[in-house]
Amino acid sequence: MPGTTEYVILGACLFALGMAGFFARRNLIVMFLCTEIMFQGVVLTVVGFSQLWVNLDGQAYALFLLVIAAVEAGLALGLVVLLYRRRGTLDAEAWSVMRG
């Protein structure tokens, strides 16, 4: 069975790839997809730790994380629809008027 270290490394890779994508992409929908990828990395990490300590705490955390992801997706996509209606574009740069 694969050890915890491999899972933590893979989880860190997914988290950081999601982070890089969140910074690099300009499309609002793809940015939120990248946050979902970060969630996947965290899920892998806590599942690995759950196996290390042989209890269900990590898996329960991952389950509640799933709830948070669902909430985030619902709100974020509502927000994306709202913003798209206002400006007619999905570009995150279109909302950078408050930048100094």
Added chain:
Amino acid sequence: MTPAALYTLYAAFVLGGTGLYFLLPNPDRGKSLAGAAVGALGLVALIVAWALVGEAGTGAAFYVLGLVALLCTVRVITHPKPVYSALYFVLTVLAVAALCVLQGAEFLAAALVIIYAGAILVTYVFVIMLAQQSGPSSVDRRSREPFLSVCAGFVTMAVITAHASKALESNDQAAGLTRAEARLASVVTESGAPAGLAEDEAKPSDDGANPPAVAGNAMAMGGAVMTRYMVALQLSGLLLLIAMVGAVAMSRKRVPQEGAVALRAPLGQAGREVPPY
């Protein structure tokens, strides 16, 4: 983690970061085969690092699923079309679910597939279709600060990995015994946990001879969520309700109805005057 493994890992991060930088959408460059090659080298280095880290008997399934997850994630980030990004994300979720199965988290894997691939992704695809741009736009073809974002991401990756490996190592040395005790205790409690739910079914496993998987991951998860995490469960229900109300309030659209404007009187006059027959 041995220094050799750690430095191989850092090399993998540098190669992967370079590859990702060239793979990110950029109209001036076009498709970059060199970037893909460097990224592939990074993946190979990552596999070598895994093999160096791995305890004996790391299955081939882990390597395959991990590679699928990473490759699909890279495609999610680098694909210029959002629909394809969403579809690659489904593949990532499936690979992660399979990795959860490898760790004995079957219930979580099923929940991942049903909730993520079934519900959340469908919502994403709906929104992508609702907010359809006319023709290919520059939004998806040009990245924002690709160099800085790749640096930020991969430095985070290296920091997390270094700290986690150090923590796990000291954990191994200091708490090896504690973890063995935890393992033993969990075998006893998990085979004993269902005893409250189904007395006669759990009786034979009371001696700890049966592995906890026999009791069923879903049953154990249900027991944990309904007892230990009861407050969190109620709160997550509340959170879902609030999110639903918020999403409806945020994204509704005022549709002007015919006649609705004529019926509305100014605030001070409403109800004061009655039109004559």
